[in-house]
Amino acid sequence: MSYSTQLSTYIDGWLNTFIEPADQSCDKPILNWNQMPTPPTSEITRSPKRPRYQDAQEEETPRPRARSRYDCVPDDVFKDQAPTGPSFRFALPTRPFSNAPSLPPSSSASGTSRSSSPVKRSTLGLLSKPIHFVAMKRLHLPKHIHKTYDAIFSIVNNIGFIPSGVRQQLEDNDEDVLDQWFFNGEGEDVLKEFTELKEIQAEAAAVQVEEASEGTWNLEVHGPLLKLAFKPFSRLRRKLLTHASISKPFIPSTSESSYYPTTKTKMIDWGISISPPETTAEHISRMINSLPVSQRSINQTVYGPVRNTPVAIPIEIKIASGSLEEARGQLGLWIAAWYTRMNALKSCNEGMIAMPMIIVMEHEWKLLFAVDRGDSIVSATI
Template structure:
């Protein structure tokens, strides 16, 4: 055994000398003729591990054991090892190039491909049970209820009725576009069209041309299996701009990077272990540009709060700090999960309610908040309202 240890030590010293002992100064070429030649076949063979070859009456000597991290110092000192485990050979400075002799594996090990890597990249992942139950785990849960269970607030009744009529095809197309619409579709209804003054004809025809261009882009994105970002850029964004064009105080903002500020992250129940630090984000927000007096009042209120609360919205994203988000909007492609879109909208609504609660100075009920969820061409409008112990939103109109 002692001969083996001595031979192994000599061999290791020779290996180290191949790249340490004769390392030339920086900038000088190394003379390879002076370097010792390392022959892998000269490595000493360890003694036989056959128990039958041990001398009678002599116990077999075990290989040195690596000290465990939880061993005490006293236990570590009792190990009989031919090397000092606490000293690691180190090479020269990292600024020097050195060549370390290597021996390739004759049969290199291989790992089986991971299951996730073998799946197509466009295949959506299944929604985890935790994600589906996230809204129920909130301290003040968000619930999506059937439409017939909705309680329409008085301040929303007029708008709700008109939206319902439009969803049923009541007077939503201007007369100026009637001929083109009847030509391009297989079936039309008389109740679809509404009258308008002649001076509006040019505007409505330009609007129709823009809509046809957006429809062509949507067909192209759908046929090509475009990503969600492509839909947002070429279809949803332009359509929102067109819809908001008559309203000077309304804007659409892209909010894919507007993370919910930490003070407004919805609280979870005490018995929940779900991590809400990485709070979800939405895609768009329709913002309201306040009047001069209202804008000044908003700034005055926000100047008195900490930086992480310095926003009228539940996010401190710079573009929308002083412009309230009137309608949050989440988009998905066909392969995306509708349930995930609801979770993202629901968490945003919960954060928005938390922000509004911090701003209000009375017990007046928080107003109803419209929500939009889009899956390719299908747009769904919902209304989230405060029910006391929960925030509820019916599954409403498909447009």
């Protein structure tokens, strides 16, 4: 069975954890995700920014909106100063290219593209289902993804992340190399990908010297890089989500009397979406088209490009002027809204799958897994 066929099978299984065909019951066998095929390793990436746009959430019966007492909040929880503690993490290697350009990912803090009061971890702790960020340990993850975690852990530790077919090119360019970096990979496709990566690297160096905007980084560097990374997988696509605000019905609630302004439901930069098989796509379409306008999406946003295609991996980008705290806040709010949306769709009481997320801080790519603990969500960072 080809890798694409295996991947399609697992994608269908993932979708069916919360979208039940009409003729199926909840008593279905649990998929063995431990056998999920591991995709070929690829080069390391960098990332960008976004313009601000707040999608209008349509109401079933439009009416003038009265000013709410929440529109102006003296003690805005978004302004809470949350303490930031050290977190154990691995930085993906920047080898094999020496003198690689520093790729500033996009910030959410320039001009009018973002609100001046970022989401803090203290806000995430006020949610009805709070989110906690912790250092990654294998025990934090469900057993069915331990095999995937082990493969990622090897790459993070610089083991087998470069195809051997480009080793000669690296040595010819006087790059430092170690035997442990390489895995068996030959052929014209490998050399072509290497050439494309070098071109993106050169473009990144140029826009950095120009002090280009985050939009330029998205257009010239991060967009092409993500497209190249997912080129072998026809059903996976990178989507720019800088305009994808969280729909009001899925904005996560807070505990007790706590609240936050819904205008500050931050957007993320990118999302990796799944194009389901035709029969599953038709089922999704029928299901969401019967819902109110503000809920007509498989995701927690009614933004058109991802209305019918599940976003499997959200990505948040920051440059030097941004902060890890803000990135966590934005991803945390996004994932809390995702859990709210998925719970509304589920026809079974089965627990949620672990949700991968990515934060990019300059050269460091951080992989996180959001894991449902019942009364809270733990986000573990590799």
